[in-house]
Amino acid sequence: MGDDDMNRKLLSRLVGSASLLAIAPITAAAAQTSVTAPQSSEPEAGADEIIVTATKRAESLSDVPMSITAASGEALTSAGVVDTTQLIKIVPGFTVNTTQYGAPSYSLRGVGFNEASLGALPSVSVYNDEASLPFAVMTATPIFDLQRVEVLKGPQGTLFGQNATGGAINYVANTPTNSFEAGIRGSYSRFNTIEGQAFVSGPLSDTLAARIAISGARSNAWQYSSTRNDEIGRQRKLAGRAILDWTPSSDLKISLRVSGSLDKSDPQTPQFVQPYPQFVLGYVDPRVLTYPNPRDSNRATDFDAGVDFRRNDRMFQSTLRIDYTLGDNFTLTSLTNFAHMKFLNFRDIDGTYLPLVHYDTRGRLRTFGEELRLSGEVGRFNFIVGANYQEDRAKEAARALFPNFSSAYAFVDSFGPTAYFGALTNKSTQSYRTIAGFANLEYHPTDTITISAGLRYSDVKHRLWDACSSDEGDGTAATAFGLLNGAVGGPGPSAFAPGQCVTAGPNLVPGPTEDSFSENNLSWRGSLNWKATDDLLLYTTVSRGFKSGSYLNASVLDYRVYLSPVKQEKLTSYEAGAKLSVGQQLRFNAAAYYYDFRNKQLLGTTNNPIFGPLPTLVNVPKSRVIGFDLDAVWKPTDLITLTGALNRTSSKIKSNFFLPPATGGRIDDPATGTQDIRGRPFNFAPKWNATFDAEFGWHAFTGINGFFGGSIIYNSKTDAEITDNSSATGRSLTYIKSYATLDLRLGLRSDRGDWEASLFGRNVTSTYYWQNVAHISDTLVRYTGLPASYGISVNYNF
Secondary structure (H helix, E strand, C coil): CCHHHHHHHHHHHHHHCHHHHCCCCHHHCCECCCCCCCCCCCCCCCCCCCEECCCCCCEEHHHCCCCEEEEEHHHHHHHCCCCHHHHHHCCCCEEEEECCCCCEEEEECCEECCCCCCCCCCCEEEEECCEEECCHHHHHCCCCCEEEEEEEECCECCCCCCCECCEEEEEEECCCCCCCEEEEEEEEECCCEEEEEEEEEEECCCCEEEEEEEEEEEECCCEEECCCCCEECCEEEEEEEEEEEEEEECCEEEEEEEEEEEECCCCCCCEEEEECCCCCCCCCCHHHHCCCCCCCCCCEECCCCCCCCCECEEEEEEEEEEEEEECCCEEEEEEEEEEEEEEEEEEECCCCCCCCCEEEEEEEEEEEEEEEEEEEEECCEEEEEEEEEEEEEEEEEEEEECCCCHHHHHHHHHHCHHHCCCEEEEEEEEEEEEEEEEEEEEECCCCCEEEEEEEEEEEEEEEEEEEEEECCCCCHHHHHHHHHHHHCCCCCHHHCCCCCCEEECCCEEECCEEEEEEEEEEEEEEEEEEEEECCEEEEEEEEEEEECCECCCCCCCCCHHHHCCECCEEEEEEEEEEEEEECCCEEEEEEEEEEEEEEEEEEEEEEECCCEEEEEEEEEEEEEEEEEEEEEEEEEECCEEEEEEEEEEEEEECCCCEECCCCCCCCCECCCCEEECCCCCCCCCCCEEEEEEEEEEEEEECCEEEEEEEEEEEECCEECCCCCCHHHHCCCCCEECCEEEEEEEEEEEECCCCEEEEEEEECCCCCCCEEEEEEECCEEEEEECCCCEEEEEEEEEC
8 A cells, every 4th residue: 555545544534523632532642832722711620721812802712613823921831932043942844944045934734835045935924913924034034922923833814914825923022901900020041142022001191001021141152162262142132013903983993013023143153063065176174174174062063263143133013903893793803014124144054174165144024915805704703805005125146255266276186276255145035925815604594503715815926126146346256157047158358347237047147136926826714513412523624825926035056046036936735623622620622634735835956057056946747745633722720731732744746846955865867866755754843843932830839839840842853854855874864853852840939920920940951953954065064952050930920
């Protein structure tokens, strides 16, 4: 029996026994720090209720027929989640990797897009109070003063404005209060890390209320040089948010939200693994071949001495939401969103003190969006209908400096030493204009059955301009361009002036590239759910989602890079699940899913005769994902809580598709130097993810409770590359090993909830792990996880 047949058989069993899964032992679900909701709104000793707005209206989490992880703001703080990259602590199936150029990349249930360009659209979309952050670099800002976070798994698009195939993350901020409130929170931990938050909230008049919150972090360096007494990794972050809620009448509410952040921290420096010359026929610094490997330490790295590697990221977002009630059953909502980011990231990406490659990425990103929707209730029908417009733009310049890199010397053997170039800037501007209309309908034929359906038609216009490569005006790259062009029959060495913009065609030609293409799609979702009892919900959902295409900002010395943008991908999801409540103490959720993937977007490689493997965006015709989620919370008393979750994801490329392996690996077609990736799993898609959290409390003093807790995160092994590199090396050069980390906490809190003091430890076992492996210049490098950290935290609410 083939793998697909076996997986389909497994899926059918899981789907057919969804209700039986719901009463499986709690030990089957290793923990999750999200808290699911009970049926009762006032449980005496049960799991806390969380109300979510995943369907654009307030519902109990246990009544929403989809896989959602939700966590309160307090749960996020307790787990040490301070930005989107750390949601791995509470969301099984969610993985993060730091790309070599500074942009984060997210995957959910194995669905992700490992693309480093600032203008790349993510597979997992992120929202602040339903307002889109379309580019992944915008989502790396601090999160603070939150009411909750909602993580929706599976393709999204019918209800949220930006189409996504992996899922959606929606942060919900705390809102202004009707009476005066204020609070402060601070912590001190290893590396002299000082983190603080504060808020003040209350009415300004009978109709106007405000809330202001700030957050900041400062620390010493957490990484050290493995060859000298030097450090890097300082933290300098500041963020703030102001919210004004104006309610001039009972029918009208206007909310203005303005937020901003500043990050001047040092970027993470990768860890050297082994030498791997990118252009073996050119010059290679002999020191690379004998460079020491500082393995088994999360902190050890290396970087050039005397160079100021630092980021300077500035982010601003404002949203205006207007809700107007029409009669008793209808609400008209307008949501206007504007966000702007200035990105600057200068980093040493080769993991050594040798002057091999530095990378300076600069960008300006902005988005503007307007959504208008009408929601209401008519008899047994609930509906939402609306339209939205969004325009996103990313202007970026990636400046690579090659002080001593083998590819920079590749021309020496062929054309002479004048062909060496010291820096190359690749720049481009791309935009996305999206116009969409959507409608969602829920029908309740009985009190226990709900049928829902949703549609969204989107029209997307992509445009690329000012895309080219150049040197810094010193003429080194210009000379190299001319020599290369002469070698292939084009204009010779004097064809390009110093600093001139060069782009690709059949030959290298002066001037930038411009291109455009249009896409349209119809996302849809259908769901049937049955409230079998007051404590059991069964549901099945079929949905289709899309993710738009994009251009790559990379070297244009191969014309295929710019002139072959990746096109939109399509994912059809089949999911069935159950949500069970057992008394007030136990909540259990189970879901099984199958994804049919078409034209999956991948960052692959193409062989260039001069520079070897260069990044290229590609679409894989057919692939699939199959898996299941389990999560549970058990609260036998007011002072004891056990939570857990388990995710299984099996991904597979189903089409014959040939790519050059980026680092080593077998060659199936010697003529093209490519490998057939059919049968390979997705990169950054571990088969197993699990979390477990336990907290035990006791009555320490009158009005004061003590607590002790711990949490475990587990991720199984995966790979950073889609190609198979194991045959040439015995083990994949780009593998990411399985790992587990342990966090602990011990403290006291008031039973009124107005103060708390605790000691905490993160990764207390000093587990050595990494989240990405990259082939940069002449070295193979890893991006390690955070080391052990211990500290104290205090918060007080006035």
